Each structure stands twice: as C-alpha cells, then as structure tokens.
Amino acid sequence: MKNDLYNYILGIADNSLILGQRLGELCGHGPNLETDIALTNISLDLLGQTRSYFQYAATLVEGEKTEDDIAFMRTERDYKNVLLVEQPNTHFGFVIMRQFLFDVYHLQFMKKLQQSKDETLVAIANKGIKEVSYHERFSSDWVIRLGDGTDESREKMQEAVNGLWRYTNELFQLTEADKAMVSEGIAVDVSTLKDEYYAKVSEVLKEATLTIPDDNYFQKGGKEGIHTEHMGYLLADMQYMQRSYPNMKW
C-alpha cells in the first residue's frame, strides 16, 4: 500500500516536474517579455506543486530519501512522466500547444483529486487547482489567438497539434500503482477523463480554426519509464548540479 502510494505520487509529480523544467528552459527566451514571464511563472507553479508532492512522498520513505533525492537522483527509467511533457521546446506555438494539451488534462485531474480519500493530496489539489485554472485559460487563449491568426501562425499551430496528438492518449492509461490506488479511493481513475478531455480540446481547436487530427496511432511508455530520446538530455541538464555538487537543496 505504502509503496503503491509512493509510486502513485511520483507519477503525478513527475508530470509537473518535467514540464516545469521544460518551461524553465525558456527563461529569457520567450518571444516577448510578458510571455516569457508568464511561462516561467507557470513553471514556478508546477515546481511548487512538485515540491509539495515530493515532500509528502519523502515522509512515506522516512529517512531513506529527501525531496531533493527524489527530484534529482533518479535514473531515466525511474521517472514516470507522460511523453507529452518531455517533448522539447521548438517554436512558441509548439510550446503553447504542448501546454494546452497538458493543462486541459491537468485541470480535470485536479478537480477529481480534490475528491481523493488522501488528505494531503486533497490539500495539494485544493491549492494547485487555482493555479492550474489560470494556466489553462492562458494556453487556451493563445491557441485560439495563434490558430485563428495569420496564415503562418495557423500553419505552425496545425503542425504542432499534428506532432503532439500521438502523445495525448497516454494521459488516460492506468498504471499498476494507479489501479491499486483507485481501488483504495485515493487515485483519480484517469481513464474516465478521456471523453471530457477530447471534447474540451476539440472545442478550443475548433474555435482556433484548427483541424482535429484523426490519427489513431498513439505512443506511450512514459508512465512505465520508457521515454523518448529527448528525456536523457533533459535529465542531464536538470541533474547536473546535484550530481556534481551532491546534497544541494532546491
């Protein structure tokens, strides 16, 4: 039970950690000052949530690991984030589309996590949902603005959604830890979020005048620790300081 809960928490937290890291990479590289600040603020919210999850996870393995160990000292196979969030930053439209596809899921997920039987997870969700609502509003607005924008921005947004679509289905896949925790009333049964997710995403894409991909090929593996080639580079960057100068605190 304790082990399943630990793995379950890491699974949730890793999505926020890795997306937060990706957004952090953009600090000083946003297309203008306002969006640069917005993206790093979102990153900070996600890392804040991650810390709350890891602090909780650390109490379950008391004495063995600190929140910093959990964040920085695992190997690639031990990170359980979905493939969507590790996809590298290319152009701004791509960053926004990745964010949007995650935010819609994240908001639904947080709403359900508020009903968990686990008090600490409920507290994190109650706090985080307010932040995630802002994220979703921000990324949806940008998807619409760029999709329903110039020919070039529209083309780039269409290319982004076509490229990222294959990673969306993994969000609704249940892991072993998920299943164990669902039966305890602790975990969110993410498989039930699917219809609402695609309905919401489609609604925004339609408003953005974008075509909804009808691809039936979906890639998964992140939740089992099998990542895309980009993950190793991301971790090398993220873990460098902690591995070179051990025992630092974030």
Next chain:
Amino acid sequence: MHLETTHIDPSLLPILETVSDPEIPVLSVLDLGVIREAFEEDGVVKIKLTPTYSGCPAMDVIGDDLRTAFAAIGKKAVVQLVLAPAWTTDWISEAGKQKMEEYGIAAPLSETADKDALLGNAKVVRCTNCGSQNTHLVSQFGSTACKALFKCDDCQEPFDYFKCLK
C-alpha cells in the same frame, strides 16, 4: 470560507508585524494573512505559515525572516508550512489592501469582477496612478505569479493587479 480561524498569541503580534513580504515590502505577514498560527510552547515560538502560491519563492525568505526576528529577542521560532486550508486573497486585511494600492498594486476584486477583468469582459480594475477604470489587461501573469499586468488607457501607466485567488 471568509473567516478561517487563526490562532495567534497577541503578545507575538509586535514581532510578527515587523516581518514583511519580500516582494511587496509594505505588507507585513499579518496584512497578507499567511500566518495561521503563532504561539509559544515550551519556550519555543511555533508558527504555521501558508503559501500564497505553491511555488512562491517568498515563502522560504519569510520563514528565514521570522526565525531571525524572533532570534533577535532571544527566542527560537519553528516555522511549519501548511497547505490546508488553502490561502485566499480574502485573507489580506483591509489595511493591507489599502497599503497595496498606495504602493501601486491594484488590490484584488471580488471573484466575479476578477473574472470579468481577466477575460476582458468589463473595465473594472482601477488604475493605481490616476484612479481611472479605463484600463486593459496586458498579460495574465505580471512580475510574480500572484499578479497580472494592466495598462491605463487614460494616463498610459502600466501597473500590477493582484489577482483574486479563491
């Protein structure tokens, strides 16, 4: 949810008042409503602090400042971060909102007015420079996660608006 109970020993108020938010130095931690508990037990000051936003970097600084402030009068303070109940902008005191406005940050509006303002449905955020309501949203995220950036269309000054959080 308006009046969540706090448990603060009145004798500690003078010290708590000296600790301010590093991002908005005119606001004390009491104005901000982030101190949920503060009392002395077995010679130790025990403080429960709640973060405004999950990743707010000011929280670590506030924790350090609280310990330092009590150390200066020879007391040890233990600061614990608590997440529940989640902080809301309703916990900012009236005096705090006033000080915030004078400092140049528009204070949070009600939940519905806030939504209208951030979605651009109504011009309800008052410019802190000239008082005009003829203002528009520039960005949902300002200099920190808790603020949005606005611009006044009368005096042309940009200013921060502290977003409503409930």
